[in-house]
Amino acid sequence: MPQMNMVQALNDALRVEMRRNRDVVVLGEDVGKLGGVFRVTQGLQDEFGESRCFDTPLAEGGILGVAIGMALYGLRPVPEIQFSDFIFPAYDQIVSELAKYRYRSGGEYTCPLVVRTPVGGGIRGGHYHSQSPESQFIHVAGLKVVCPSNPYDAKGLLLSSIRDDDPVLFFEPKRVYRAARADVPEGDYTIPLGEAKVVREGQHVTVVAWGAMLYEALAAAEQAATQGIECDVIDLRTLWPLDIDCIVASVERTGRIVVVHEAPKSCGFGSEIVALVNEKAFLHLEAPPVRVTGWDTPFPYTLENEYLPLAHRILPALVETARY
Amino acid sequence: MPQMNMVQALNDALRVEMRRNRDVVVLGEDVGKLGGVFRVTQGLQDEFGESRCFDTPLAEGGILGVAIGMALYGLRPVPEIQFSDFIFPAYDQIVSELAKYRYRSGGEYTCPLVVRTPVGGGIRGGHYHSQSPESQFIHVAGLKVVCPSNPYDAKGLLLSSIRDDDPVLFFEPKRVYRAARADVPEGDYTIPLGEAKVVREGQHVTVVAWGAMLYEALAAAEQAATQGIECDVIDLRTLWPLDIDCIVASVERTGRIVVVHEAPKSCGFGSEIVALVNEKAFLHLEAPPVRVTGWDTPFPYTLENEYLPLAHRILPALVETARY
Amino acid sequence: MDFQTPETTLANVPTVLRADGSADPATDPGLDAQLLRELMRAMVRTRIVDERLVLLQRQGRIGFHIGSLGEEATILGSIAALRPQDWIFPCYREFSALLWRGLPLGTYLDNMFGNEDDPVRGRQMPDHWTARALRIGSVSSPIGTQITQAVGFAMAARHKAEDVVTMAFFGDGATSSNDFHTGLNFAGVYRAPTVFLCRNNGWAISVPTAKQTASTSFADKGVAYGVRGVQCDGNDVLAVWRTVRDAVSRAAAGEGPQLVECITYRLSGHSTSDDPKVYRADDEVTAWRRADPIARLRRHLELKGLWTEDEEKAWAASCEAELKAAIEGAEKKAPPALSSMFDDVFAERPWHLEEQCAALLAGPRAPRGH
Amino acid sequence: MDFQTPETTLANVPTVLRADGSADPATDPGLDAQLLRELMRAMVRTRIVDERLVLLQRQGRIGFHIGSLGEEATILGSIAALRPQDWIFPCYREFSALLWRGLPLGTYLDNMFGNEDDPVRGRQMPDHWTARALRIGSVSSPIGTQITQAVGFAMAARHKAEDVVTMAFFGDGATSSNDFHTGLNFAGVYRAPTVFLCRNNGWAISVPTAKQTASTSFADKGVAYGVRGVQCDGNDVLAVWRTVRDAVSRAAAGEGPQLVECITYRLSGHSTSDDPKVYRADDEVTAWRRADPIARLRRHLELKGLWTEDEEKAWAASCEAELKAAIEGAEKKAPPALSSMFDDVFAERPWHLEEQCAALLAGPRAPRGH
Ligand SMILES: Cc1ncc(C[n+]2csc(CCOP(=O)(O)OP(=O)(O)O)c2C)c(N)n1
């Protein structure tokens, strides 16, 4: 089986689907000849031509508006937003239009499209090349939100997302892009949306993470194990709709939960997970649910490793929660 | 003391501050001769001239961008966004610029301005004239968020907001605009930001609400009282920074909390309040914290009263929580 | 108060219908008698519907109406100039497009009442309809958003080698929106077969065009995008038809996107929520009433012997009757089913919506007319 | 590959400096010898700094640099044409503006290293600086956002009866942004004294101007807003100075906003993260190297007897020495204090930031260079 990093796996997914389905088109700033600033779309213009992989003017709202128009017609556009920090000029098209089209038209129009965009810190990107805006999309009814943590999932989830009949925000953890290679099957396979994965098992604390922070959660879990604390580590993969059953099943066993994410804490997705666990597993809780997250500040440059919820900050939370 | 409805009280606050401080300017779509579609700025152009109260082209991003520029210079702009549903074209200026200016410039530049905008449902406005986007702003570090529930608070909070050195999103519950009149002092007075108010006392359940839903919470609390359930009802007034002490003090007594808001449930502000209560009062909790909110759908038209978390939906939550 | 009279605003704009009701032979598009009469009938019917809906709103029987009083020629002339395969991306004043393309009046009224038969299932405000089968888009409130979508749709059709032109309707105020800028720019770069139809009706609620932009005209904005821009007299249905048909032909022929500014006037308030007396002079409105698009076509048809007062009366009476029946039918229908509130958020309901739906159904009902 | 040579791009654009180094007497703005020499020195210094920063990034000593190679005349000519009281709203390539207005080189380097003395406290990427005392704005990454802000700032100054012009810098790509549209439109309506300075350097990362817009020029986009638009040869510092000075004077005189398109070329990659060889032809770059703005001014000054090779060598050496010292100084400074991360989110820290700061300080430190 070929070994690929996440960039290659995503590129491969796009190729597989563009070969299968002529309705799949890729658009965005620099996605053509350059292949995207992270090279995820490299070579697609060569293989599929300018009509199926094309550069756009510098206007994210236009990228989304045009992609929505294409999806309304029946194509399956896969717009790229160069960094998720730059998705906000398109926020109106996403929350007012994309998310509501099926609903507001009584189901007459649908917008199946996938917005691919790199997310998160760890590349010394400062304020504007590091943010994680997932909760700003989860709150908006009508959007699915995906964030893979590894090349295998990335390919399978992207293929599912493109074939899904609902709009998907597909966040790609840029710190993981080239971090590691893994076995990635050639050709077609999918990973269903909405299913989390338990990537490490343990009976003491449930840890929920996704994207780049999954590795930090795992590293912390490993260190915790040396202190006799065994963690259930869940890789959400799809953030919304949430695989609540997976989380609740785990918390029912552990009675404890730590949620890890890069985004600022307040009104981050962690608060929703905590609130849901309260609803569904209150009597199982033996310690207060804990969030280990980015601080409630803009994303800093020099001190980014003190901002991110890396293993050194997750570990004490695991220990405290386990010993509570 | 004069009696005013909320529209009049807000208008009065603007007048008071514009008389006091020549640096206060009002801008937005239709704020001039028309006085705003809800008439909050009525008569300001007549009194203060076109240079201090002026209509803008139809572009919320421009309203914010220009207001930010004015604030950077040292003015105190009070831009109006006609409906908070239409704030999203300005979302990039708000989250990428307004919220981050002080931080990213090491404190050299500040943006003291107040974005006034009507919020919420109850006026048969459907998808696009009813939404409550507060959590999409609270999540963004650097913004204060205010939502008054009555004319007296509206005036005092608006005066505080304009004088505050940080940017404030000032959400005006449009269902309350003309619903009731109250005593509102003439001239200058302020209500400090960051302080919630206990508007009804009780020992069984803490109820947190704000804006138009405060009245629903109170109505439900009154009905609950007939069943022997006494509620502490907290009007947040300032949503962010949150008056956590007020909430925790109450929950420490009641052991139970119900949060009410119009916005969709998932990743709404209610989830943050629940998560914080978990952090700060876990051992006091005797029942799972409950959220009574808008559903996770776009805001509907015909069925809006079945969408909103009105008293008839709050009451059962109070009873269940109290009896848990 | 500033003043925008038809005389000054239209001074340099091509017109077909002259004051005496004759058509300028140099520009007359030469529509056949049947089409002329259909246009007349549609305009009359549109106005009747408009005026009645305002009344219904005043009576509290519907929540809202946003109409086309005075803009009938701009809207119907443009729609009529499209080819059947072309798609319409409406703003919110174009209900006459629905009717022109054959939507039963009753279905439009179902939308106005937001009842169980409303195609959009009572989810949006009145006048926020959808009609995919008629090749008409979905109305939303945020200004301008349909513009970029129309461009993408046209590009998609071209990708599938379909001979389709898209037409995006929007007002003068919408030219300030992000999507106007981006839509025209993208269309220029990709040479999308889109016609941008700017209904310049003089006002964006209370903001007059002079405060909307300092450009010499809205058509001139095409220069910024390499998009051909033209103006026409929007109260002259023949001028509109001619200008738009030419634009559609050019777009279809691969000449790229076209910007058409129809200069017209909003005779009513912005919507039933508005009171225009606060911000504009009666004299301005009076001046524009003299340029009434229906009166102008009527004069022309009468001159040509294609229309009579009696005929108009009979037609109006039949429209009124149809409308009355449609209103009665729509008004007595039930609201949409409760559980429909949770449909169509996604293709299938995820667990959280199933739970919420169950909770709603199990809980108490809201007080009526809260 | 499409080709944008200086010859074709600049064919119809006013130039001052001729091929032989002389200035066209009809257009020569007649700058005095001192200013000419200062401009030359600034351009040489800018290039030295630029090239060294690229090197530092390659060595892993700084994280990033985004420079002005080839665009020195556009930037310095514009800045020099401003009056002292005028304010600059920069994009991200204008560090030479900082130095022109007197920022110590060491302070700029502090920003490049994000150290404890960085005025923005190590919070933003390199080249995202702020310099309020010099009447220069705050750099942010999102393209275009400074444009509307510059308009509001100018309006505010006018409100206070201050004689201030604001200048917003942005690239050709930024003309597609929402804020370009809105900024020019608002400025047109309010006649704000703002100069919109478009550095048309041929590329927006890998997207050439021909794919950015179908308009005939960027200056022509002014038509859409009633804003006067002019082009000039952006590699001819005298042409830039002349054009911008005229624009500033007009804006200050109440003639309204001005759009200036300086046609230049980005000789380097977009930033240190970019590899331009993937998307553009070497021949294009070579052609533009022949139009190098520094060489053009050098020829002129030499012809005028105002500059010699020896002088340039001595100046370069002193710049290098200053730079070396500045780098060494900045590199060895400590990072910003941990608790500074929680300052300046608000004017005062609310409880939740106090708590978070305390938690950070009480917890373990992050691994270095993670
Ligand atoms: C983004 C946005 N901002 C504000 C509004 C409120 N609003 C509704 S219609 C309107 C004026 C539109 O004017 P114009 O584009 O000229 O169209 P007209 O109503 O005159 O046909 C405004 C400001 C809105 N719907 N969307």
Ligand SMILES: Cc1ncc(C[n+]2csc(CCOP(=O)(O)OP(=O)(O)O)c2C)c(N)n1
């Ligand atoms: C809103 C936004 N979208 C995308 C980017 C990524 N990006 C950074 S610079 C750039 C190209 C800018 O081109 P141009 O405006 O011509 O300026 P230049 O770099 O050529 O000086 C892009 C796409 C961004 N910073 N902001």
Ligand SMILES: [Mg+2]
């Ligand atoms: Mg209008």
Ligand SMILES: [Mg+2]
């Ligand atoms: Mg450029």
